[in-house]
Amino acid sequence: MAATDPIRPIRFDPDAPLDPAAPTTTHEWYQDRTGAFSAGFWASAPSTLSVQYEEDEFCLLLDGTVELTDAAGRTETYRAGDAFVIPAGFAGTWRNVTAVRKYYVIHLAKAPADAPRP
Numbered sequence: 001m002a003a004t005d006p007i008r009p010i011r012f013d014p015d016a017p018l019d020p021a022a023p024t025t026t027h028e029w030y031q032d033r034t035g036a037f038s039a040g041f042w043a044s045a046p047s048t049l050s051v052q053y054e055e056d057e058f059c060l061l062l063d064g065t066v067e068l069t070d071a072a073g074r075t076e077t078y079r080a081g082d083a084f085v086i087p088a089g090f091a092g093t094w095r096n097v098t099a100v101r102k103y104y105v106i107h108l109a110k111a112p113a114d115a116p117r118p
Contacts, residue, residue, distance in 0.1 A: 023044060024043065039103070041104070058105040059084055061078055062101040
């Protein structure tokens with residue numbers, strides 16, 4: 001983007017096309033220059049995934065039902081219309097009880113410049 005290009009808002013498309021040949025569809029509609037902040041659309045068929053979040057994620061379910069179960073076995077259920085945050089460090093299971101469509105916003109915290117590197 002040139003310095004003279006205007007900065008414009010980004011409208012999320014509730015009718016984002018799905019890939020009928022794939023079990024999931026992702027449309028990333030925005031990523032900042034650092035790569036630490038992104039937003040978009042995700043859809044998936046019913047499935048169960050083991051997850052380990054390094055990022056914070058805000059979700060708004062457009063369709064479907066999701067069950068998140070943490071490492072201690074506690075389960076939360078979210079349905080179409082629900083909004084929720086999955087904090088960095090969450091480990092457990094993401095289960096799409098039904099086909100799911102969601103908007104997401106992800107923030108990946110950067111380590112401080114003086115942090116020791118592995």
